[in-house]
Amino acid sequence: MKTFKNIIQIGAMLLFVGLFSACERDVANSLDLHAEVNVLAFEVGNVNGEINNETGTITVMVPEGTDLSQIAPVIDLPVNATVKPASGTPQNFMFSATTPLVYRVYNGNLYNTYHVTVKEIKGEITAFRIGDKAGIIDQTDKTVMIYLPEGTGVGQLSPAIEYTEGAEISPVQGSYVDFSSPVTYKVTYMGQTFTYTVTVILGDEPKLPLIISNNENIAPLWGDLGTAVTNQTANPKTDGINSSPMCVSMVRNASTGEGWHGGALWNEHKVNIDPAEYNRFSIMVLKEVAGDVQLEIQSDGEANKDWLRAWYSEDNLGEWQELIFEIPEGRTAIINNILVMPHEHANGQPVAFETQRMYWDELKALPKE
Incomplete structure (x- = not known):
């Protein structure tokens, strides 16, 4: 009797092992680990991109003047493969030189990721x-x-x-x-x-304005103070006095915007400006609310502070206005840190504060005349 029970137990065990092995074979057979997931071609207009499958990058050089904000690449893929974003879908590549766009190819049980940059051809x-x-x-x-x-x-x-x-x-x-x-x-x-x-x-070379930030070829990173600062965002109005494509922006909230909410150039992005040579700053500003814009200037270590203010006027709402900030005549301390605040007044004083976004661009130190 015991022998008969042993035979049953052994048979059940063999049946279980057989079923488990069959399941494993079914799962293995359902997995496609040989599907092709490499992009075959990536075309913008009539320009073919350079595809590097080892690094997972694609670079496309397009003619100068191409609108990078509405690029619809045509993507050639292996059989049965799909890609997201889909081929022909318009994408904004204006910031792709610093933040490439991610494309992902799917096929079977595999996928492959590409980081795509589209840049204008520029010979300089x-x-x-x-x-x-x-x-x-x-x-x-x-x-x-x-x-x-x-x-x-x-x-x-x-x-x-x-x-x-x-x-x-x-x-x-x-x-x-x-x-x-x-x-x-x-x-x-x-x-x-x-x-x-x-x-x-x-003749003698005149002293020219010192460009501190233009958000194109001179684009130091603005640190955020109490709120997120968006570096290198699209210029919302390129048909005014500031036609450059990129700028910086931030939002200051009416309920949480007390005190310093702005952007700062300091630490590894600090400047070195001698008030003996430069006595003013200029900066392009675009807002929807009138009021004082403030620059705070400091020496290294947040010492020797001065607060400079200039009025963004009602007549320029929604337009770029160049603001001029005078450095105090008696200042001798070198300027290393520059902090910008979109609306200087405390909430309700003297102008009722509203949640607002400010764009700024073309920060320059102006030489003494």
Whole structure:
């Protein structure tokens, strides 16, 4: 009898093992671990992106002037694969140079993630020197101005030029050029040509405004004070006096906005401005509410504080206004920290405070006149 029971137990065990193995085989057979999940092509307009499957990145270089806010890539995928966002779906790639957009390819039981950047093609002159004199480059107007001492012969000068890697420049580097009148330089890069006008001026170079933040090629990170600051956000009004595509913004809440709610340039983004050379700041501001905007300036270690104020007027609501802030005449301490506050008054004093967003851009230190 005992032998018969043992036989039953052994049989039951073998049946269980067989069923378990069959289940394992069913699960294994249902898993597709060989599906293809690599993007085959990623196209914007007529431009094919560069796909790096090892790093999971895709980079697309589009012609200058392309609207990056409404890009609808066409994506070629393996059989049975899908992608999110879907091929042909418009996406905002304006910030993708610093924050790439994420695309994910699914196929079977596998997926693959790509970080996608779409950038405008830009061929630039980044430095222009004659002897020990450096040129002043305006990337917006594509101009270079260089000041040389009185009496310098300008008929045969050979400038040292730095420009976009991989580009070609004409006149070529090292050639002798007659600068008795403005000279046109052409930078050709990825099939596009960018033209600069170079002017040599004899005399002393005037002191120019010091650009602290323009949120394009000079874009230090604003730290938040009591609220979140959005760095490099889209300019809400590019057809006014500030046409640059990017700016900084923040919201100050009416109920929680007491005290310092703003942005700060300090720590690793601190500045070094001597009041003996610069006596004013200018900053572009756009708001929906009139009132004082405040800059607080400090030396390193949050010492030697001064509070500067300028009025954003009712006449400019919803428009960019350039505000000028005067540095106190008696200040001698170096300025290392700059704090910006969108609405200086305490709630209800002297203007009833409303929850509001402020945009700001083009912060400059202005030289003494």
